[in-house]
Amino acid sequence: MKGFDFEEERIKQEIAKQDAKRVLIQLPEGLKPEAPRLAAIVEKAGALPIISADPCYGACDIAAGEAERLGVDLIVHFGHAQMLKHSQVPTVYIEARATITIDNAIEQAIPLLSKWSKIGLATTVQHIQALDQVREILVRVGKTVVVGDAGRIYYAGQVTGCDYSNVKSVTNDAEAFLFVGGGRFHALGIALATSKPTVIADPYEEKAYLISAEADKVIKQRWAGIEEAGKAKIFGILIGLKPGQKHLDEALRIKEAVEKSGKTACLFAIREVVPEALLEFPTVDAYVNTACPRISLEAPSKFSKPVLTVNEFKLVSGESSWENLLKKGLFEN
Amino acid sequence: MKGFDFEEERIKQEIAKQDAKRVLIQLPEGLKPEAPRLAAIVEKAGALPIISADPCYGACDIAAGEAERLGVDLIVHFGHAQMLKHSQVPTVYIEARATITIDNAIEQAIPLLSKWSKIGLATTVQHIQALDQVREILVRVGKTVVVGDAGRIYYAGQVTGCDYSNVKSVTNDAEAFLFVGGGRFHALGIALATSKPTVIADPYEEKAYLISAEADKVIKQRWAGIEEAGKAKIFGILIGLKPGQKHLDEALRIKEAVEKSGKTACLFAIREVVPEALLEFPTVDAYVNTACPRISLEAPSKFSKPVLTVNEFKLVSGESSWENLLKKGLFEN
Numbered sequence: 001m002k003g004f005d006f007e008e009e010r011i012k013q014e015i016a017k018q019d020a021k022r023v024l025i026q027l028p029e030g031l032k033p034e035a036p037r038l039a040a041i042v043e044k045a046g047a048l049p050i051i052s053a054d055p056c057y058g059a060c061d062i063a064a065g066e067a068e069r070l071g072v073d074l075i076v077h078f079g080h081a082q083m084l085k086h087s088q089v090p091t092v093y094i095e096a097r098a099t100i101t102i103d104n105a106i107e108q109a110i111p112l113l114s115k116w117s118k119i120g121l122a123t124t125v126q127h128i129q130a131l132d133q134v135r136e137i138l139v140r141v142g143k144t145v146v147v148g149d150a151g152r153i154y155y156a157g158q159v160t161g162c163d164y165s166n167v168k169s170v171t172n173d174a175e176a177f178l179f180v181g182g183g184r185f186h187a188l189g190i191a192l193a194t195s196k197p198t199v200i201a202d203p204y205e206e207k208a209y210l211i212s213a214e215a216d217k218v219i220k221q222r223w224a225g226i227e228e229a230g231k232a233k234i235f236g237i238l239i240g241l242k243p244g245q246k247h248l249d250e251a252l253r254i255k256e257a258v259e260k261s262g263k264t265a266c267l268f269a270i271r272e273v274v275p276e277a278l279l280e281f282p283t284v285d286a287y288v289n290t291a292c293p294r295i296s297l298e299a300p301s302k303f304s305k306p307v308l309t310v311n312e313f314k315l316v317s318g319e320s321s322w323e324n325l326l327k328k329g330l331f332e333n
Numbered sequence: 334m335k336g337f338d339f340e341e342e343r344i345k346q347e348i349a350k351q352d353a354k355r356v357l358i359q360l361p362e363g364l365k366p367e368a369p370r371l372a373a374i375v376e377k378a379g380a381l382p383i384i385s386a387d388p389c390y391g392a393c394d395i396a397a398g399e400a401e402r403l404g405v406d407l408i409v410h411f412g413h414a415q416m417l418k419h420s421q422v423p424t425v426y427i428e429a430r431a432t433i434t435i436d437n438a439i440e441q442a443i444p445l446l447s448k449w450s451k452i453g454l455a456t457t458v459q460h461i462q463a464l465d466q467v468r469e470i471l472v473r474v475g476k477t478v479v480v481g482d483a484g485r486i487y488y489a490g491q492v493t494g495c496d497y498s499n500v501k502s503v504t505n506d507a508e509a510f511l512f513v514g515g516g517r518f519h520a521l522g523i524a525l526a527t528s529k530p531t532v533i534a535d536p537y538e539e540k541a542y543l544i545s546a547e548a549d550k551v552i553k554q555r556w557a558g559i560e561e562a563g564k565a566k567i568f569g570i571l572i573g574l575k576p577g578q579k580h581l582d583e584a585l586r587i588k589e590a591v592e593k594s595g596k597t598a599c600l601f602a603i604r605e606v607v608p609e610a611l612l613e614f615p616t617v618d619a620y621v622n623t624a625c626p627r628i629s630l631e632a633p634s635k636f637s638k639p640v641l642t643v644n645e646f647k648l649v650s651g652e653s654s655w656e657n658l659l660k661k662g663l664f665e666n
Contacts, residue, residue: 024602029613032613032614033613033614033615033616035599035613035614036567036597036599036614036616036617037616039599039600040597048600049599049600050572050600050601050602051599051600051601051602051614052601052602052603053571053601053602053603053610053611053613053614054574054602054603054604054605054610055610063602065398065402066574066602066604069398069574069579070572070579070581070602071581234369238386239383239403241387241399241402246402246403248403248404252381264369264373266368266369266372266382266384267372267381267382267383267384268383268384268385268386269357269383269384269385269386269387269396269399269403270385270386270387271387271399271604272387272605277386277387277388278386280362280365280366280368280386281365281366281368281369281384281386282366283366283369283370284369
């Protein structure tokens with residue numbers, strides 16, 4: 001796979017440094033095709049490689065339990081910056097920085113930003129090294145550029161699927177945001193978190209476009225889902241089983257709030273929050289997801305019942321208002 | 334859900350006996366709709382109920398790791414007889430015996446068995462209590478009935494998704510088999526394991542039918558898959574992560590055999606062996622599944638690449654012949 005730096009030399013060095021005999025290779029979905037090639041590198045470095053074939057969508061999802069069960073002494077996790085401070089098994093993070101050029105996509109984004117002069121800049125870890133260059137291009141065409149750093153995630157200007165603290169920290173200083181990277185997922189997160197116009201500059205497709213209409217659609221759909229959940233009699237409260245997604249205390253708190261209002265609450269432990277899993281429980285009217293807050297925030301929703309975020313549930317329980325929710329964000333801590 | 338005995342009284346007793354404070358409820362897919370009702374019973378008995386929402390297809394798949402992570406002190410596992418001797422967390426097995434009448438389905442099966450006089454009888458744990466009654470009906474119409482007991486699983490005459498040792502132990506004494514239970518899955522397993530005509534008496538649908546044509550189709554498809562795997566250059570070897578599906582040593586042995594023949598082998602750790610997971614690795618030509626041996630044995634296959642059982646791989650490696658494979662069984666230990 002061209003376009004990403006898999007840091008082959010560092011992998012070999014880490015195996016030697018840790019004297020690892022058995023290595024678990026974990027990649028997010030888009031990078032998984034590289035796994036057999038990376039396994040060969042690990043084997044050449046003298047360790048037995050095992051590839052994790054289960055879904056992986058973030059650094060919240062380190063396969064530490066799996067590694068323990070397999071007697072693995074080193075995890076090499078690709079595609080994400082470190083998020084969890086502790087892991088039972090030593091873990092090396094290979095961020096898989098993109099080596100692709102971004103100029104073309106940025107050039108196409110500039111006309112879409114013409115209405116605004118103060119631009120907030122954001123990207124995923126893959127393109128974090130390109131932010132200075134993007135800033136220079138924007139300054140050259142007369143923009144003021146802000147890059148947020150709330151200190152919660154690894155890099156200034158970085159966003160992850162569920163953490164938009166960096167863009168939120170500069171929301172008041174930016175009239176619009178420019179996201180550099182592939183796909184709609186992260187840019188949609190920025191638009192939802194900031195309620196500001198958000199442009200994607202996609203270096204893989206070499207094109208730029210505005211994501212705001214999609215964000216409006218999601219917000220309308222969330223409103224409808226919250227309304228529907230308000231009529232629910234039986235709530236399912238989802239507890240994530242992945243290392244960075246387990247919020248048992250929060251789930252217990254929500255169970256109590258549901259029961260206080262005279263309704264029924266069931267706790268569900270779940271690894272992959274997929275529509276088919278929830279279809280097995282037809283008597284449950286609505287869910288509150290304490291695991292990954294991004295999972296149900298797509299339009300149109302793939303779920304047949306409302307799956308609320310923890311923040312959204314606060315509207316149902318009367319702890320918050322729609323205005324506060326939009327201000328705080330549909331899904332952020 | 335009518336038709337099954339969920340042993341509500343025993344659940345309460347076990348919670349009291351173990352002084353359980355937090356209980357994980359685990360059910361296979363067909364019984365999951367009962368979960369909220371069972372959770373209410375657990376809660377009334379004084380424990381906090383958590384429902385496992387992840388897929389569960391057998392007693393090989395006890396959610397013990399999940400229970401540990403959630404601080405659970407008792408697992409109540411429904412729908413299967415005990416299979417694993419040890420679990421890190423105390424586990425109660427509620428077999429969910431069927432309370433439905435079987436007479437009608439058996440009456441319909443009798444004409445389908447007219448060609449044979451020696452009938453092997455088998456069922457799942459749900460209907461194990463009905464075997465005596467079925468035997469009587471068959472004897473009354475002049476059949477000789479055999480019920481196998483190889484001593485490997487819980488009950489004489491019982492089959493599970495991956496264990497047909499009981500029917501195999503009486504293959505030579507039976508001209509045909511009668512399976513009592515719902516769905517085609519277990520009866521197909523009997524037909525594949527014994528190569529004998531197999532009739533299903535399905536008490537839920539109140540009908541009976543012969544499964545042999547489907548078994549023939551599967552065997553033809555398996556042959557084609559083995560042939561295709563013979564041309565593979567890169568093999569993926571699947572290691573199951575579920576408690577009763579982890580066969581790491583077997584996977585290592587297969588890796589060695591693949592490499593001895595000058596081909597490449599990659600180890601994959603996987604929880605749910607689903608087609609989408611394997612689609613992520615386009616360079617792998619064929620898989621050997623050391624996890625659940627039944628997963629790929631459906632016709633038509635949902636997998637885009639051959640997914641061989643351990644026994645089937647022995648044909649590719651030259652350790653066995655097609656005749657031996659059919660005799661030993663496509664998928665049995």
